[in-house]
Amino acid sequence: MQHAERLAVTEPRGGLGVALAATLRRDLMLLMRRRSEVMNPLVFFALVITLFPLGISPDAELLAIVAPGLLWVAALLATLLSLDSLFRADFEDGCLEQLLLSPQPLALLVMAKVAVHWLLTGLPLALMAPLLGITLALPAGSYGILSLSLALGTASLSLIGAIGAALTVGLARGGVLLSLLVLPLYVPVLIFGTGAVQAALLGDALAAHLAILGALLAGALMLAPWAIAASLRISING
């Protein structure tokens, strides 16, 4: 009697919620184990920001003018850099195929993976940016908006970039092609992200910029998962 009861308790639970939680937990764990992969985009971000004064000029006034743009472009490039490994490891060891075979809708499972990517790439970049802003003489009053715009923006960048990553994961030299595919699609986020920071400095239309960033994120949340899922199926079958 007791033996049977114990067996009944260990029956596996199913359902979408369980699948999502499991995917989230798994990806988080895997990424936390590969600490260097998480650090790479952040170190890249800092390095690129270091290069700009060296390449342009140490003049604080000049740097202050270009700082919002430089910070945003560097963060964007760091995100791009981290996209290649979004699906690659799972593709290579066959886990991606298992994901495709799962009864849960792929679009939603994929969202869990992208969420982890943002939590461990975009969010840290957003939090780190103000520190680098100091080195670029970013004027006061914009640091909060810098982080906020980057947090909102990198979420969109993760979603849009994941489409490109899904399309190129099966290709031998997909890295450069990924940049070509994804950068044109990044332009609106970049424009409104830097626009928000500059609006905070000039004191006009800040709400409009943030609202548009939010709208872009909403659009990406609604449409990107389906594109990512379709692209993954193509890459696996190709």
Place this chain on the structure above:
Amino acid sequence: MWAFINKLRSPKWFYAISARLQPWFWAAATLLIVVGTVWGLAFAPADYQQGNSFRIIYVHVPAAFLAQSIFVSMAVAAVVFMVWKIKIADMAAAVMAPLGAAMTFIALFSGAVWGVPTWGTWWMWDARLTSMLILLFLYFGVIALRGAFASRDSGSRAASVLAMVGVINIPIIKYSVEWWHTLHQPATFTVTGRVAMPMDMWAPLLLMVLGFYSFFIALTLMRTRNEILRRESRKRWVRDLAGGEH
């Protein structure tokens, strides 16, 4: 309607019907472009402010229209291919991309060159040129992605997804680039100017636009037929056809 769509599933039918349609579009393209060119270059009055450099409009604007229209056509073809599995649609999409890129380049080059006498500079980050440049990269991306896959079908489907993603983004990109431009340069008039043109200035422009569209259709028909020959080369009707050709 459905009968037509089912006919479209047959490359052989399309090959035959496009042979009949082609000459009309070539004729229309030639006529419209020649008349438009002569009218625009030699007979239309010079612009009051820009002088004769204004005549670049007669290639710049048609090319710009086509650059965007072709991307949209390509995306529509991609949808038709992915949803209804009609091979012809994918063949058409494949051949449209290079022409679209060429049109974008023409728009960029003519726009940039126009900037020299007008603005004194070889390149201007104005809204239209910047959007065109991004569009050119989108075209390159679709072309490169299609060719990167070992399996033709995978390449077709990947390029279709990218075309669909791209077409949704194009209005967003245009809008954001325009916003960006007005933020940084308040009062400019664009390269073409929003001044109302007298009829003997816009009539040749209309002819050129229609001529370019006819050219696009004619060339797409021609190159899709080539693509049919290439992909259906194993079929009996294609082999018979080749036997009868020069």
Place this chain on the structure above:
Amino acid sequence: MAFASLQDFFAMGGHAPYVWSAWAVTALLLLGSVVHARAERRQLIRDLQRRERRERRVGSEPARNLADDT
């Protein structure tokens, strides 16, 4: 005519290099597309004919000879 003479037409009021380079690039790309498309067609037909001749010599493999009429 918007121009007094053929000379004036070619000079385009001093804007000649700009107008003519823009039109030249356009003409080059448009005509080039047509030339390329026709060359492509000739090449494809030639390849088909060559393959047809070769397979007739070797003896056509029935499995490959798709009688599919679409």
